[in-house]
Amino acid sequence: DILTSCLRTCTSSIYTSTYTQITKEFECSRLVATIGLSLFIMGLGIGPMLLSPLSEFYGRRPIYLVSFTMFFVWIIPSAVAKNIQTMLIARFFDGISGSAFLSVAGGTVGDMFNREQLQFPMLIYTASPFVGPSIGPLFGGFINQYTTWRWTFYMLLIWSAGNLAAIALLVPETYHPVLLRDKAVRKRQETGDERWRAPMEKTNKSIPRTIAFSLLRPFQLLLLEPMVTNLCLFSAILLGILYLFFGAFPLVFQGNHGFTLSQTGLSFLGIFVGMVLGAATDPFWHKNYVRLIQQREEATGEVGGSEPEYRLPPAIAGAVLVPIGLFLFAWTTYASVHWIVPIIGSAVFGMGMSVQRRWGEGGMGAHAGRTCMYVVQTSLTVLERRTLLVFSGIFTFLVDAYPLYAASSLAANSFARSSFGGTY
Known part of the structure; x- marks a missing residue:
């Protein structure tokens, strides 16, 4: 899941390094x-x-296998495109196909770990989609400086083929209702007793009705749950800012400091380092989470109880780091200032995004939590270390607060983030 999520988001950002070559070959503007x-x-x-x-x-x-196969297939038209129209159509359907690991994978994490164990796995899941956008320009810079833009997509094809093989061979089913259904089927085959029925086999839900309701639920959460609305709006703005960096870095480092395309790609390492530093703060936030639970037990006498809001302190810290990082970057983009200073600013921003995302999933009440989780799953990428703190908190809060609608809350979040990221 981690490698595949990195690939999906790397595919989004690595495309930015091809602009110079494809605008010349396809005779289109940079805007197109x-x-x-x-x-x-x-x-x-x-x-x-x-x-x-x-x-x-x-x-x-099954969703992983089908969607990732289609993701692999839709990279091919991008690699062999003869005009910009083919490229644009292929990119859109490649994005749809690649979205499974940014939504369903969050449910997989919830399937495999209980609430007490959720923190670190969710941090890793949260960080992986953010690592991809930061390493995409790094790889793309070297590829497009020393060879043609088509090798950008050839590299993605090779990476995708390896991931697809790993999914087919190594990734088991984790969704508990489906596992129970499969077990019931085996029991019926072994015993001939038709009374063996899993809970999901006793429901009358239809696929079209469920899909229609699932399309409605994210918007219900976004419009009717204030916490979901605020967290999703915050994460969406952060993702939009992240993609603004893809346009700002060439202007700052190529225009003001004379960087080559590959050197500009290396400048994104600041974001990557920031996210790593954000992830490294996990033990501190986990210790704080345990302390809050202990205080609650002493006050109420309830053992093992928790509140979704206990997941939010990292997001609060990240919310402070993000504007600091942006301020540092924005005010040091001049040629007279050493190039390392804006890179440090981008790293601070990335760290803040990381923490907010991870811990945001942990907390609010059951209904609010499900809603938040739905919203969070639909989002995409973040930039620096502070940013990582923000998203980590948001995602964990949503999962913890809305356990029954985790996938839906994450889907809503993904929709909000992607809408902002695509329009910025």
Whole structure:
């Protein structure tokens, strides 16, 4: 899941390094070429609306296999495109196909770990979609400086083929209702007793009705749950800012400091380092979470109780770091200032996004939590270390607060983030 999520988001950002070559070959403006990035991100936001509910019927593994196969297939038209129209269409459908691991994967994490164990796995899941956008320009810079833009997509094809093989061979089914259904089927085959029925086999839910309701639920959460609305809006703005960096870095480092394309790609390492530092703060936030639970036990006498809001302190810290990082970057973009200073600013921003995302999933009440989780799953990428703190908190809060509608809340979040990311 981690490698695949990185690949999906890397595919979105690595495209930005091809602009110079494809605008010349396809005789289009840079603005038209940028539409390929926007369409991919919007596809990432639309896809979870359909894929998340389907996973409730067929399980996680079939969705992974089908969607990733289509993701692999839609890279091919991008690699061999003869005009910009082909590129844009392929990018949109590639985004839809690649959205499964940004939505359904969050449900897989929830399937495998209980609430007490959720923190670190969710941090890793949260960080992986953010690492991808930061390493995309790094790889793309070297590829497009020393060879043709088509090798950008050839590299993605090779990476995708390896991931697809790993999914087919190593990824099991984790969705508990589907596992119970499969067990009931085996029991009926072994004993001939038709009374063996899993709970999901006793429901009368239809796939079209479920999909229609799942398309409605994210918007219900966004409009009717203030906490979901605020957290999703915050994460959406952060993602939009992240994609603004893809346009700002070439202007700052190539225009003001004379960087080459590959050196500009290396400048994104600041964001990557920031996210790593944000992830490294996990032990501190976990210790704080345990302390809050202990205080609650002493006050109420209830053992093992928790509140979704206990997941939010990292997001609060990240909310402070994000504007500091942006301020540092914005005020040091001049040629007279050493190039390392704006890179440090981008790293601070990335760290803040990381923390907010991870811990945002942990907390609010059951209904609010489900809503938040639905909204969070539909989002996409973040930039620096502070940003990582923000998203980590948001995602964890949503999962903890809305356990029954985790996939839906994450889908709503993904939709909001992708909408902002695609339009910025």
